[in-house]
Amino acid sequence: MKFKQIYLAAAISMAISGAAFAENSSATVSQTGDGNGATVSQLNVNDSIANVSQTGTDNSSTVSQTNSLNQMTAVVNTVGTNNTANITQDDSWFSTSTVNQDGSDNTANITQIEISDVTTATVNQLGTSSDNATINQTTAIASTALINQTNNFGPGNDATINQTGVSNDASITQNNTQGDVATIDQLGNNLTASIVQDDSWFSTATVNQSGNDNSASIDQVAVSDFTSASVTQSGEFQLADVDQTTAIGSSVVVTQADSFNTALVSQGANQSTVSVDQIGTEQYADVTQDGAFNDALISQSGSLNEAYITQSGVGASDARNSATIMQSGADDFASITQAGGGGNSALITQN
Structure with missing residues (x-):
């Protein structure tokens, strides 16, 4: 039998589970403020878990989990106003996505697709406003991506990580800054990249990696x-x-x-x-x-x-x-x- 648990409060929420191999799938949505919208879609999955919790107002979250015989986990936590979070997981066994946003007008996007098995993607935007974070993992097996943006102000910061390959690791930290842009592109295996922008306004950092063990x-x-x-x-x-x-x-x-x-x-x-x-x-x-x-x-x-x-x-x-x-x-x-x-x-x- 299929298990599905949904909680709705003061907003419109929707959860969908497909009929094919959807054993033990679980979707939980909890919303407190006004004008929040959350959508969880689970199609052709087994043992997947999606958890969305929004407290403020006018926040939007979308989670899509499709085509996996093994568990894929997606967690979205939003506190504040007018934040947007999107997570897409497709055919990526044992992948984990986490979006935590605190503040206002922030946007986070995570995509794990095309056999991105055992991948981890995490976005934390705390006490910030108008920040953008994007993680794309495409055929990125056993790879890890982390974006952390804290205590930022003024014009928003942009952080992007793109990964394809095996056992790649990428992290971006933006703290006490504004108008910064950070981008990491990885195509290969065993690649490691990190960018730290702290108290450095309107700065740009880019890492492009291909090959192996760089x-x-x-x-x-x-x-x-x-x-x-x-x-x-x-x-x-x-x-x-x-x-x-x-x-x-x-x-x-x-x-x-x-x-x-x-x-x-x-x-x-x-x-x-x-x-x-x-x-x-x-x-x-x-x-x-x-x-x-x-x-x-x-x-x-x-x-x-x-x-x-x-x-x-x-x-x-x-x-x-x-x-x-x-x-x-x-x-x-x-x-x-x-x-x-x-x-x-x-x-x-x-x-």
Whole structure:
């Protein structure tokens, strides 16, 4: 026999269960305020659980669970006003989705489809307003995605995670900020990516990963307003770590291809730029920036090359400091250190 439990309060709610292999399916909806709407649809499922609870007013939640012989779990908790949550689970055994929203005018979307078995997706938006969070898991077996947005204000923040592959892990944290955009795209296996944006207004962070066993992290913290950071990885066993701390109006771009490359960037400079481009194997690049109006570029191809740039000078918009290292071949080593005022330029080319 099929078991279904539905609670309705002060709003319109609907739950639907399909006739085919819907044994032990359970749907629970509990609503308190006015103008709330909740829809739970369960079609061709077995042992699925959907739980929606809304307390405030004018909130909307939709849960769709279809085509699974094993349990899929979806939980939506909403407190506040005018929040929207959508969860779609299709043919994804033992997948778990969780949306918790507290505040107003927030939107959360989770999609787990096309054999995204044993996946986990979690969205938490607490004490925020006008934030948007999206998680898409498509054929994303044993993968985990987490978005957490807390204590944000002003223009909303946007966070998006897209995953396809096996055993991928992605997390985005946005805290005490406004107008931030964070995106993680993963296509491959054993990929790891994290983005942290804390007290850094109107900043952008993007991680694009393909291949296997790559790791990337971006931190934009401590009043790194109007910053941008991008990491693009293909191949395997790449490592990129970008830290922007009190780096107002600065940018970092890291591109890695082939295998076993490492790029480390620490940027505490204002109005500065860093670009790292690695093609080959076992390249190592390390950039540290303080001061202002500094530009650093490292380009590596070949294998086993090392490059270091340290900039601590304070330039000007018309007297920037520039450091460039170009390496091709194998076993090259280069280091540039710049300090003092502006208008300094250094170039190292190794073949």
